[in-house]
Amino acid sequence: MTDTPRVRELLTGYLEECRLQVIQEIQRLIPPDRPAAFLYELMLDYPLREAKGLRPALCIAACRASGGTLEAALRPAVALELYHNAFLIHDDIEDESHLRRGRPTLHQLHGVPVAINVGDAMLALSLQPLLDNIGFIGLGPSLRILQEVARMARESAEGQALELDWIRRGHWALEDADYVRMVEQKTCWYSFITPVTLGALAARQNPAHTAQLAEFARCLGIAFQIQDDLLNLSGEVGAYGKEIGGDLWEGKRTLMLLHMMRRASPPERAEAERILSLPRPGANPELRGPALEPVLEQLVARGQLTPEGLAHLRHVMAEAMPSKKEKTPEQVRFLLKLLHRHGSLDHARQVAQGWLEQARRAFDACTGWLLPSVHRDLLEVLLTYVVERGK
Amino acid sequence: MTDTPRVRELLTGYLEECRLQVIQEIQRLIPPDRPAAFLYELMLDYPLREAKGLRPALCIAACRASGGTLEAALRPAVALELYHNAFLIHDDIEDESHLRRGRPTLHQLHGVPVAINVGDAMLALSLQPLLDNIGFIGLGPSLRILQEVARMARESAEGQALELDWIRRGHWALEDADYVRMVEQKTCWYSFITPVTLGALAARQNPAHTAQLAEFARCLGIAFQIQDDLLNLSGEVGAYGKEIGGDLWEGKRTLMLLHMMRRASPPERAEAERILSLPRPGANPELRGPALEPVLEQLVARGQLTPEGLAHLRHVMAEAMPSKKEKTPEQVRFLLKLLHRHGSLDHARQVAQGWLEQARRAFDACTGWLLPSVHRDLLEVLLTYVVERGK
Numbered sequence: 001m002t003d004t005p006r007v008r009e010l011l012t013g014y015l016e017e018c019r020l021q022v023i024q025e026i027q028r029l030i031p032p033d034r035p036a037a038f039l040y041e042l043m044l045d046y047p048l049r050e051a052k053g054l055r056p057a058l059c060i061a062a063c064r065a066s067g068g069t070l071e072a073a074l075r076p077a078v079a080l081e082l083y084h085n086a087f088l089i090h091d092d093i094e095d096e097s098h099l100r101r102g103r104p105t106l107h108q109l110h111g112v113p114v115a116i117n118v119g120d121a122m123l124a125l126s127l128q129p130l131l132d133n134i135g136f137i138g139l140g141p142s143l144r145i146l147q148e149v150a151r152m153a154r155e156s157a158e159g160q161a162l163e164l165d166w167i168r169r170g171h172w173a174l175e176d177a178d179y180v181r182m183v184e185q186k187t188c189w190y191s192f193i194t195p196v197t198l199g200a201l202a203a204r205q206n207p208a209h210t211a212q213l214a215e216f217a218r219c220l221g222i223a224f225q226i227q228d229d230l231l232n233l234s235g236e237v238g239a240y241g242k243e244i245g246g247d248l249w250e251g252k253r254t255l256m257l258l259h260m261m262r263r264a265s266p267p268e269r270a271e272a273e274r275i276l277s278l279p280r281p282g283a284n285p286e287l288r289g290p291a292l293e294p295v296l297e298q299l300v301a302r303g304q305l306t307p308e309g310l311a312h313l314r315h316v317m318a319e320a321m322p323s324k325k326e327k328t329p330e331q332v333r334f335l336l337k338l339l340h341r342h343g344s345l346d347h348a349r350q351v352a353q354g355w356l357e358q359a360r361r362a363f364d365a366c367t368g369w370l371l372p373s374v375h376r377d378l379l380e381v382l383l384t385y386v387v388e389r390g391k
Numbered sequence: 392m393t394d395t396p397r398v399r400e401l402l403t404g405y406l407e408e409c410r411l412q413v414i415q416e417i418q419r420l421i422p423p424d425r426p427a428a429f430l431y432e433l434m435l436d437y438p439l440r441e442a443k444g445l446r447p448a449l450c451i452a453a454c455r456a457s458g459g460t461l462e463a464a465l466r467p468a469v470a471l472e473l474y475h476n477a478f479l480i481h482d483d484i485e486d487e488s489h490l491r492r493g494r495p496t497l498h499q500l501h502g503v504p505v506a507i508n509v510g511d512a513m514l515a516l517s518l519q520p521l522l523d524n525i526g527f528i529g530l531g532p533s534l535r536i537l538q539e540v541a542r543m544a545r546e547s548a549e550g551q552a553l554e555l556d557w558i559r560r561g562h563w564a565l566e567d568a569d570y571v572r573m574v575e576q577k578t579c580w581y582s583f584i585t586p587v588t589l590g591a592l593a594a595r596q597n598p599a600h601t602a603q604l605a606e607f608a609r610c611l612g613i614a615f616q617i618q619d620d621l622l623n624l625s626g627e628v629g630a631y632g633k634e635i636g637g638d639l640w641e642g643k644r645t646l647m648l649l650h651m652m653r654r655a656s657p658p659e660r661a662e663a664e665r666i667l668s669l670p671r672p673g674a675n676p677e678l679r680g681p682a683l684e685p686v687l688e689q690l691v692a693r694g695q696l697t698p699e700g701l702a703h704l705r706h707v708m709a710e711a712m713p714s715k716k717e718k719t720p721e722q723v724r725f726l727l728k729l730l731h732r733h734g735s736l737d738h739a740r741q742v743a744q745g746w747l748e749q750a751r752r753a754f755d756a757c758t759g760w761l762l763p764s765v766h767r768d769l770l771e772v773l774l775t776y777v778v779e780r781g782k
Contacts, residue, residue, distance in 0.1 A: 039552035090511060094504035113485035114559070116507065117551045120481060123514055124544030131537055139530065146522055153515030154422075160508045161430035168505070169692035277685060295707045304700030309690045
């Protein structure tokens with residue numbers, strides 16, 4: 001399973017088939033008697049864009065390699081896809097992203113209010129296929145799946161909250177383990193762990209086997225995310241859906257950026273922190289420092305702003321000349337240079353490799369009971385795909 | 392049940408008791424082993440603010456007046472309260488509201504990204520009590536409740552989408568029936584219909600009786616919303632504030648505004664449309680100085696700026712740049728004058744009265760089987776409260 005063309009062929013075909021099945025099923029969920037234009041059409045926008053469809057494929061492959069049917073896994077896969085796309089819509093607003101899968105983000109196209117509501121509607125609609133599923137796989141597995149979805153949603157929100165908290169506090173003193181914990185909650189749960197878990201549960205797999213698959217998915221997901229972050233630093237136009245080097249412009253806490261911050265000299269770190277605290281170019285009107293001065297003094301008088309806070313604000317406003325207030329390409333290149341200088345990309349590759357090996361061991365533990373099939377092959381092929389896809 | 396002091400006393404006591412029960416239960420949902428500060432504490436912010444707690448009370452009263460226990464209704468009531476508050480958080484972002492229940496809105500205090508995520512987390516968490524409920528009321532009623540919640544979420548999202556679509560298109564040619572349809576979907580479902588339906592289902596009430604209660608709630612909810620919109624217009628039009636004339640500043644499609652637009656002369660209507668198309672002061676994101684935003688958030692995170700100080704600063708920055716392109720108090724007063732000139736407030740009062748009478752008839756149809764109790768009294772008292780509360 002290391003022959004690249006065969007890997008790609010299997011992967012592409014399998015993922016595309018799963019994706020089409022899921023999209024068909026999503027379209028069936030839409031009530032035929034309701035006006036579609038301002039809600040349901042927008043719900044289909046992201047799912048219909050070119051995408052890997054990894055989550056549905058993981059769910060369906062886990063189910064079928066556990067002896068379950070496509071039918072049994074289809075509705076959980078639909079729920080996952082709805083949830084994922086809802087999360088992307090809200091994430092794009094939170095990150096102020098401009099592009100998603102090569103097209104403008106939903107809030108860029110229709111405004112933030114509509115985009116928030118479409119995301120909410122998708123979260124809401126994801127409950128229906130899980131309830132419908134009772135008629136297909138019975139009550140017990142359906143309820144276990146609902147419990148897993150509740151858990152997944154909580155983990156994702158906690159992971160997202162953790163990352164937003166780091167950003168808000170300008171917090172950079174973070175270890176590999178902090179990053180892994182955040183990624184596991186924010187991304188692995190809903191993208192890897194829950195898809196295979198729902199697939200296994202839909203096939204009435206036993207708890208021990210289900211846990212083995214979940215561990216495989218967890219390790220694979222962490223390796224996947226680190227590789228994703230590496231690709232973001234070297235991607236070419238068209239090869240990656242988001243903006244090139246977007247993570248650096250956004251100041252996203254990636255494994256390599258955190259590594260660099262730990263290794264950098266104090267002056268390097270200070271400069272990097274300064275750059276990363278600047279917003280990226282885009283929606284960025286001018287600061288109005290002078291008008292604010294009396295208000296700030298009032299806040300200090302009321303005890304709502306400390307003298308240290310006032311000094312810091314004055315400093316920031318004084319520094320913020322029009323040419324200095326946004327990240328420049330030169331500054332982003334400086335960050336990239338620091339990453340190379342401190343071997344942070346190599347470090348990330350090694351850590352990803354470690355998780356990949358752990359994923360391989362977890363997969364090997366499943367080979368005794370996973371049915372030999374294209375579905376098992378698909379799961380195995382993902383171990384290769386993690387590193388191959390960047391090439 | 393028309394004696395006002397007694398009505399108020401019963402209502403206040405009952406609602407407060409339900410609210411406390413529900414808040415206790417929400418606090419129990421929060422995992423004890425997770426860091427609370429940046430997610431779970433924020434989830435409790437809105438629920439802990441002074442509020443009526445109408446939805447939990449409706450759910451509990453419907454259950455107990457149907458012969459069910461408090462225990463049976465408690466978890467559905469919790470889910471409704473979580474859903475409601477999540478909806479408020481997202482709604483406040485969509486409407487760019489500054490105040491909620493007398494304090495700054497969540498996104499004013501913590502930024503849009505955090506507020507979107509907290510809302511998502513609350514939507515996610517609302518699934519758990521509904522699953523836990525299986526242990527308390529059994530599988531059948533629990534599944535029917537889950538189905539109702541899925542329906543409710545879809546109706547709310549459709550109603551919200553309908554209103555956002557009218558706003559986006561600058562659409563004003565709308566009849567009373569259009570307004571009622573939107574309000575029914577956007578507000579009545581999750582605030583009235585679903586609360587009593589879940590209460591009745593939790594008590595294992597039969598479908599015919601459940602439908603009767605739902606019809607009562609639907610009519611009551613429509614009357615309630617019209618009365619809410621009328622109350623929003625009473626008082627002086629000053630600077631923008633959520634409580635006074637806020638709907639006119641926002642350009643919200645209310646029954647009376649739509650009536651006035653139908654009755655107005657062409658020049659009046661043209662002028663009204665022009666005013667309504669202007670953003671309200673502070674709504675323009677261009678004026679908010681987002682460059683300063685991350686700095687301010689950092690100060691808050693470090694404890695150098697209080698949340699109140701932050702909200703005040705944001706408010707000042709938004710107000711500091713008046714523009715010709717924003718609504719003025721004079722223009723809002725002009726709209727109010729048109730509403731009076733065309734008898735639109737009287738029209739709205741009459742329509743509300745009609746729905747109230749229909750609610751009364753629906754309630755009378757239930758008196759044959761609703762158990763005589765404080766719970767039945769609470770439901771009946773709401774018929775009086777709709778009109779009394781404005782006085």
